[in-house]
Amino acid sequence: MRPLVATVDLAALRHNYLHARQCAPGRRAFAVVKADAYGHGARRVVQALLEIADGFAVACIEEAEVVREVAPAARLLLLEGCFEPAELPRAAELGLDIAVQGEAQAEALLAAELARPLNVWLKLDSGMHRLGFDADGLRACHARLKGAAQVAELNLISHFACADERGHALTEAQLERYAEVMQLGFDNCTLANSAAVLTLPQAHMEWIRPGIMLYGATPFAELSAAALGLRPVMSLTGALIAIRQVEAGESVGYGAGWVAQRPSRIGTVSCGYADGYPRSAPAGREVVIHGRRVPLAGRVSMDMLAVDLTDLPQAQLGDAVELWGAQLPIDELAQACGTIGYELLTKVTARVPRRYID
Numbered sequence: 001m002r003p004l005v006a007t008v009d010l011a012a013l014r015h016n017y018l019h020a021r022q023c024a025p026g027r028r029a030f031a032v033v034k035a036d037a038y039g040h041g042a043r044r045v046v047q048a049l050l051e052i053a054d055g056f057a058v059a060c061i062e063e064a065e066v067v068r069e070v071a072p073a074a075r076l077l078l079l080e081g082c083f084e085p086a087e088l089p090r091a092a093e094l095g096l097d098i099a100v101q102g103e104a105q106a107e108a109l110l111a112a113e114l115a116r117p118l119n120v121w122l123k124l125d126s127g128m129h130r131l132g133f134d135a136d137g138l139r140a141c142h143a144r145l146k147g148a149a150q151v152a153e154l155n156l157i158s159h160f161a162c163a164d165e166r167g168h169a170l171t172e173a174q175l176e177r178y179a180e181v182m183q184l185g186f187d188n189c190t191l192a193n194s195a196a197v198l199t200l201p202q203a204h205m206e207w208i209r210p211g212i213m214l215y216g217a218t219p220f221a222e223l224s225a226a227a228l229g230l231r232p233v234m235s236l237t238g239a240l241i242a243i244r245q246v247e248a249g250e251s252v253g254y255g256a257g258w259v260a261q262r263p264s265r266i267g268t269v270s271c272g273y274a275d276g277y278p279r280s281a282p283a284g285r286e287v288v289i290h291g292r293r294v295p296l297a298g299r300v301s302m303d304m305l306a307v308d309l310t311d312l313p314q315a316q317l318g319d320a321v322e323l324w325g326a327q328l329p330i331d332e333l334a335q336a337c338g339t340i341g342y343e344l345l346t347k348v349t350a351r352v353p354r355r356y357i358d
């Protein structure tokens, strides 16, 4: 068996969920489990949170079907609503909460014959300009949906564009636009993603929507997950599958771009970009072996990468290699690659087995 595994620490996941709720006392929290729970495996993540979570949120009805199998009674929110009118009856059968993010969705809802009314989350475009009604459109839609046969609760939702950059002027503007519309009267309101859960109490409303923080990564460039009290959930661990000595002046890997400056001991690790390790990882990025950091040597290939073991003589064939996780924050690698933890987590590919520990 290929020695590469993504170990998912479910106790850490639960800790992070409870931490989110502690940040917003008395509020309820949708655990955001879209994109297969940010790459961690939605089924197992939902099972692990079932006893403690107030609800779950996903991006589409296909994801909702999976969550419903393991969470028959939980509140389950479709963050982008139904993509076509034909999904509405299924949403009602599944007992979903749905976002309504534009005119077409509102029309379809009002025209639908549903087995039961749905909890609706009217989406305000408070400044992100991706989905949602402007303030006037939202007022008009509120008037039409209030009391409609298809609607149970009428709720308000919006999303921050820059909450991860503390003090950003747009966040203040979004809060103001949201507060104005809130006065129409809603059963429930929600606004806060992880960044706002952690740093913007005025955005907490009745429901928070933490995503990335559940998985122990930070939404902020300058605040680490550990400093925020989060525990890493996924550790990606491979092994040394070959070790060789190369002379000074010899190169390693594709493109021969890494050249040994001294006689070097090179290890080959069972993880590559086809597993989700970023090919863009720059020279000098590190992995952890025996609790020690060791630099990459040369380009990441599809199934393997090389590391310089010269300063770690105790490293042996078969030794475990942590690519990210409990000993090496994913956010460090993400930042070095010009991306975010979200992207690395959701790009761990299907061929990497997930192993769950409690």
Ligand SMILES: Cc1ncc(COP(=O)(O)O)c(C=O)c1O
Pocket (backbone or CB within 6 Å): 032, 079, 159, 192, 193, 194, 195, 209, 210, 211, 212, 213, 219
């Ligand atoms: C509408 C909505 N709410 C909440 C979240 C969770 O955001 P985060 O992972 O930053 O907490 C997302 C994720 O992108 C989202 O799209």
